[in-house]
Amino acid sequence: MNRPTQSWDVVILGAGAAGMMCAIEAARRGRRTLALDHARAPGEKIRISGGGRCNFTNLNAAPHAYLSENPRFCVSALRRFTARDFVARVNRRGIPWHEKKLGQLFCDRSARDIVAMLTDDMREAGAELRLGAQVGDARAVEGGFVLQVDGQELRARRLVLACGGKSIPKMGATDFALRLARRFGLRVTPTRPGLVPLTFDAAALARTAPLSGVSVEAEAACGKTAFREALLFTHRGLSGPAILQISSYWREGDALRIDLAPGAELFDALRQARAQGGRRSAAAVLAEHMPRRLARFVAEGAGLAEAPLAALPDRSLRALAEAVHAWRVKPVGSEGWRTAEVMLGGVDTRDLDSRTMEARAVPGLHVIGEAADVTGWLGGYNFQWAWSSGWAAGQAV
């Protein structure tokens, strides 16, 4: 038996960060709005984000912190709905938060506060949320779109793709937005995992195995881009914020240049120690600037672990300092979609209007959030893009 077709002004595929923000705005503007998600709960990535505390925005969110083949695309939305606009909403709901560092804002209590704020805002605005929905085909028809959802036909004047990216498939991440976008004739830029730990080959792992678990403040550089944050040696390779950040710029075959003691002047420090008698080992001096295990690793790598400093010429001290300040490593890969925080690439933003997120060639079709080729740095930038792009589409649908 055919059930009657339901008609909506706006149907949003994906009730994650961007989709919920768009639903709130559309419904507040009086649009009959339906957000659909195949998950059992909305905003699952929000719930697990920031170690359960959700780094919900960054006060420094601006185009410099986003990667895209079309770097200016994000300007309009980020300007029109800013980090402070989102903070104002959080404050209005009385959600306690704190700044951790570098403009990164986290919930004091739980990421669930942000999910609850969004679902409450949706409900109060009159947007409908349907979970566990199986979305099949979607096609353009005169005046809108027809979708197959749970075997039923839905009609929508506007269709918003907000299905996010491919990272963490076990949480329900899919490439659905990309497949639908392609079906509507939009281009998709190549995708790869971003904000992801990098891995070593067996030989490098055998060398660095004793360092697993060591964390150090470092500056990791790839080409002209560098990030100074914590770096963590793992049993697979390297992780920690400095590595996650640089991973978005790293391509297979690239070497990383890592300063394991940024700000220290190790050549001078080693010479000074030698001038003061030189009975200490190089590893002991290095350990004043980095964890002891790492100091020993570097000194052993240079074959200088035991030798007293007095026996070492400037040449050796310079080589040792260089090994710390400009360690060159060549990861062989990344941990992939399984652990990546984000997807780089996505729906080609040259096919979208930066003010409305609407596809230029398909009136009424909008793409927001991570599904579009806009990827932020670590630190709340990706949620801000989700809020800003969702808000921008919400004003236009």
Ligand code: FDA
């Ligand atoms: P999002 O992934 O939030 O939502 C997409 C929705 O679409 C999901 O609800 C999904 O179930 C649904 N969907 C997918 N396929 C579907 C289909 N076929 N049918 C129906 N529904 C479908 N960012 C940040 O700024 N600060 C942080 O602290 C963190 N922390 C963090 C931790 C971890 C572990 C991860 C994996 C990611 C982060 N991020 C982050 C990144 C951030 O979570 C991400 O960029 C945003 O959630 C993107 O918002 P979207 O709404 O675009 O996608």
